Amino acid sequence: MTEEPAVLHTTGDDVLSITLNRPETLNALTPGQREDIIRLLSEASATAATRAVVITGTGRGFCAGADLRGTATTGERAPGDVARTLRTGAQRLISAVLDCEKPVLAAVNGTAAGLGAHLAFACDLVLAARSARFIEVFVRRGLVPDGGGAYLLPRLIGPQRAKELMFFGDALTAADAERLGLVNRVVPDDELEKTATEWAHRLATGPTRALALTKHLVNASLDTDRATAFAAEAAAQEINMTTADAREGVRSFVERRGAEFTGH
Structure with missing residues (x-):
């Protein structure tokens, strides 16, 4: 049996749908997935027949952040290795969303943590299932927020609120995310796909x-x-x-x- 791709993508009614498809890891992003998304967003910008983009995930997670399994935490690093990895990896992904010439809609179906949360926040519009959760997980691992978090969050909710989320790393419910202004609309779980399709259609038929x-x-x-x-x-x-x-x-x-x- 052929294994499904880690990133699914379909095009219909002028909408490109990108679906992260590693539900067993809550869609933690691998470098290969990241490159696929960047490529698809770049192609969307250059394709006249694509007029809107939807990003979502399969299973219980939207995206649990970068997949750190197999990442070396010991040993020597050359000067600049970490910064270079961020520039060419997570930061390129967030920039690809921000720079896409078509409106990008996040349909957050479950946990969005770390880079996964920032992937959603970089989108132009954010729909969230009622069961979705947003977590600035970096502090729990002793890390500095990356993937543009310290750029995105203060612009969305102000510096004090951004620091609260980043300093404590507490899970934020979809309703609280909507109240803070991180989410445009919260919908029942079984209505997320339908609502995302409706919004994407409105975007795809716009100017x-x-x-x-x-x-x-x-x-x-x-x-x-x-x-x-x-x-x-x-x-x-x-x-x-x-x-x-x-x-x-x-x-x-x-x-x-x-x-x-x-x-x-």
């Missing part, structure tokens, strides 16, 4: 280039001053007005009908 430009503006806004942000906004609007979807949007308003966007 794709406008969404990409909006994503870039929002992601960059917290790292820049007002003058730069306003200049970027004006430039994005200038670029977007050359698209067919922008022309369709204006025309549909004038004609008093719903817009039909094609992603061009």
Whole structure:
């Protein structure tokens, strides 16, 4: 019997679905899985027929973080080894989500810990099953948060809340994550897939280039001053007005009908 891939991916209705598929490990990420996700996100950006992306997991876990089994904890390291591993590994994964030119939706079906939590938080929208849990697990292992955690969390919930989660490493329920602003919506477990499909369809039928430009503006806004942000906004609007979807949007308003966007 052929073993299933560790990362499943399907495309339908202009939506790329990426599913982590190592349920026996709560979908702890291997380097191979990480590279598959990075490649798929890069391809999604360059593929006109892909207009939205969903990331989820099989079984009881969304992603339990990086799979540390087999990772050497003793022996000599060359200077820069750890930093280099992070730059080329976990940080590339988070950057791939943030830089993807299509909206990325996380459908968190279970435990999201460490890098797995940051993978979800890097997504543009986050749906969580009621049974989902988010854990900044690094402190429990005597580690510094990586995978962009100290960048993402303060921007989402402020520095004090971010420090609380990272200093104590307590499990955060889906409801508490929603209350803090880490999750857009919590749904019953048996409605997660249905809701994710509905949201992805709405994204995939939207003005794709406008969404990409909006994503870039929002992601960059917290790292820049007002003058730069306003200049970027004006430039994005200038670029977007050359698209067919922008022309369709204006025309549909004038004609008093719903817009039909094609992603061009």
